[in-house]
Amino acid sequence: METTGDDEGNELKVKQGEPILVPPAEETPRVPYFLSNLDQNVAVIIKTIFCFKSKDEGNERAAKVIKDALAKVLVHYYPLAGRLTISAEGKLMVDCTGEGVLFVEAEADCNMADVGDIDKPESATLDKLIYNVRGAKNIMEMPLLVVQVTNFRCGGFVLGRAMNHCMFDGIAAVEFVKSWSEIAQNLPLSVTPFLDRTILRSRTPPLVEFPHREFLDITDISDTATIYKHHPMLYRSFCFDLERLDRLKRLAIEESFVSKCTSFEALSGFVWQARTRALGLRPKQQTKLLFAIDGRARFNPPLPRSYFGNGMVLANSLATAEELTKNSVGFAVKKVQEANRMVTDSYMRSAIDYFEMTRSRPSLTGTLLLSTWSRLPFHTINFGWEEPVHHGPVTMPEKDVVLFTSHGKERNGIMVMMGLPDSAMAIFEQLVEEI
Structure with missing residues (x-):
């Protein structure tokens, strides 16, 4: 277990468990996955958190429910379980290896209300709620999605995600998390993802009609x-x-x-x-x-x-x-x-x-x-x-x-x-x- 403190004097300490890989719950296609030109320039890591209050039973089951649902939703969104690579054209693509998403369960030593100003980005405190992949020299060596569930003493928990933007914009990210949450509640998916990005291939030959x-x-x-x-x-x-x-x-x-x-x-x-x-x-x-x-x-x-x-x-x-x-x-x-x-x-x-x-x-x-x-x-x-x-x-x-x-x-x-x-x-x- 690793303990992380806060250089700014905040008392928050988070014990992170050992990271594990969560692969899709079923066999998925092992194929090269095309990324469009709109995906190419946004290969940056976006870190977000969701803070949930406890229910009567507290948060004891939260991490397991979220992890199990993650494995099942990856069957529908299987490219997320792969890894970035470079195509023969010299562009980003996904190798659908089925390796999985990195998942970490963590424990905080305080109540969620003690975290402080969660509307302030670039906080050393908030950063402890996201698992930082160690040993990765660049974005190509990082999983496309990293998940951390942090349990707090009050019974609340925080779901932290680090996602590669090249996999989805905000609208697609909402649909993915919504599908994930539906599976966690044993509900059918309200939307089936449309995975074929080749509909946004460039034209042949390319035609530039505007000053960009x-x-x-x-x-x-x-x-x-x-x-x-x-x-x-x-x-x-x-x-x-x-x-x-x-x-x-x-x-x-x-x-x-x-x-x-x-x-x-x-x-x-x-x-x-x-x-x-x-x-x-x-x-x-x-x-x-x-x-x-x-x-x-x-x-x-x-x-x-x-x-x-x-x-x-x-x-x-x-x-x-x-x-x-x-x-x-x-x-x-x-x-x-x-x-x-x-x-x-x-x-x-x-x-x-x-x-x-x-x-x-x-x-x-x-x-x-x-x-x-x-x-x-x-x-x-x-x-x-x-x-x-x-x-x-x-x-x-x-x-x-x-x-x-x-x-x-x-x-x-x-x-x-x-x-x-x-x-x-x-x-x-x-x-x-x-x-």
Whole structure:
């Protein structure tokens, strides 16, 4: 058993059992599994937690129920039991070896309420609720899914997951966990996953019809690299309730850049503008906004609702720091709306073909990448211990990424999770207070 303490002085200690591999409960195909070009650029580990209160019988059975259900759900999602490899084309693919998912049971020495601020990402405390694979030199040597169930003295437990994003986007991840939880309750699967990702193969020959500025390399004339190097990173969560979101939307339409906007558009424009101000970018510094759009319904024909993979495409917009900071927030909101409208079937097919021809990766220099989790119904997941009292990310994928998650009992508020150098964070916090 390994004991992990907290360098920040928190009393939380977690004893992790020996990790085991959980293979599919039945024999599954041992075949190469194709990953589309939309999967290729997102091979990063996403860490999340679900916190469950105890029922009358406590959490004694939680780990076994979740582990047994995992083995059964892997029969339907068998590529997750394989390992990443490189295809003859030099791209990522999955070798369906059936090895299994890494599973760890752990014990915490306190009540779940003692964990502290679970809305703060990049916490050394929260990281103890996710098993970190030892000995893996790179992402190719890591299992595609790692699961840790941590039992607390109060009878509650936390389900921690580390998933490779190349296997699914948020929508597919919800479907997977929902299927997993249904099996845990001895229910039939409400959705059967559609596993064939070859429907998103590039065209022959590839046809690039649009400028794909999501891959544009921006010159850092503001030398933000030095700011990040010499100032410690701070991670904060900001709550935007309905009242504050309504004020933002009113601000966005005041100077007639837009006549109406959604909460997402208003908040995206504000965060882009405020972050630019906080970092003190030079007026002529070009900045790029990227945000993921679900392409499932925008493809022609649409992707199956149960598509298992990444159906997200990056919308993009460019503006100079001067344009963003001299204009009202409505200017940035208009740019967000224009980027959203740009994503059509033709655009998405062009993006797939662009990667096929260039093997480019989106550059994050001078970039803000928004990832929206606020519409994902993770809060409805029920393994038999009722819905989670909390769920959310443990780490930020990159320093340039900002996460939107749902907030409040009615889930109509939005929590903004982000990191900035301490000097910039103080300014950003002030700009939020002024709304």
